[in-house]
Amino acid sequence: MASSSTRAGPPFDDLRARRAAALAIDRQEIVDGYLFGFAAVADGPVPPGLPAYRARAHVPVAPDSARRLVAELDGTAAPSFELLTVGSGEGALEQMLQARLAAVGFRVTIRQVELSTFLDRVYGERHDFSAAVMGIPGDPGLGYLRPLGNLTGIRYRAIRLRRRMSSRRSCRLSGCTTRAASKR
Numbered sequence: 001m002a003s004s005s006t007r008a009g010p011p012f013d014d015l016r017a018r019r020a021a022a023l024a025i026d027r028q029e030i031v032d033g034y035l036f037g038f039a040a041v042a043d044g045p046v047p048p049g050l051p052a053y054r055a056r057a058h059v060p061v062a063p064d065s066a067r068r069l070v071a072e073l074d075g076t077a078a079p080s081f082e083l084l085t086v087g088s089g090e091g092a093l094e095q096m097l098q099a100r101l102a103a104v105g106f107r108v109t110i111r112q113v114e115l116s117t118f119l120d121r122v123y124g125e126r127h128d129f130s131a132a133v134m135g136i137p138g139d140p141g142l143g144y145l146r147p148l149g150n151l152t153g154i155r156y157r158a159i160r161l162r163r164r165m166s167s168r169r170s171c172r173l174s175g176c177t178t179r180a181a182s183k184r
Contacts, residue, residue: 011079011106012130020069021131023062024104025097034093045134063104070105080107081130086118094133 011017027041040048044056073079085094091110098108108131113121121128 009130010075011073011081014073016069016072017079020066020073020104021101021106022059023066023069024100024106026061026100027059028061029100030093030096034096063100066104078105078107080109082109082111084111084113084118084121084129084132086115086133087112097133 012021027043031037031039031041043058044054046053070079083094083097085091091112094110094112098110101108118132122132122134
């Protein structure tokens with residue numbers, strides 16, 4: 001689950017809410033129950049083995065601490081937010097997150113949307129979400145390249161490289177020299 005720190009508004013504009021959510025979620029339960037043990041617990045957005053990986057402190061499962069943090073939040077009603085997700089079906093992962101967060105005092109509404117809406121709301125300019133289930137099928141190393149590149153600026157270097165490669169390819173087809181292609 002990712003929360004948006006660029007969207008102003010409760011509950012995740014308050015560090016206590018972000019900490020409470022992190023303490024409420026049992027990552028090992030997700031690996032065992034949702035991924036059938038075929039994964040490793042993630043303590044950050046980049047998995048071990050990728051160049052951008054940085055070891056982070058392990059976040060324990062501490063529902064009592066999470067409940068105390070939620071109780072400290074302003075307001076009389078339970079802090080509530082929408083959990084944005086893509087897909088169809090029963091949303092088992094989303095329900096696991098919803099149950100864990102509800103147990104410490106959050107009110108979570110699961111909102112399933114189609115892929116283009118999800119991508120626009122999460123990766124669009126406005127980052128129009130409070131929390132979203134982020135995940136990718138297949139090789140995590142490949143799936144993380146674009147989002148991380150967009151955040152770090154690597155994307156622009158890749159675009160320039162693609163343009164250079166494309167101009168050389170078109171030059172080979174049209175018969176121009178490599179020197180002319182490299183000047184483009």
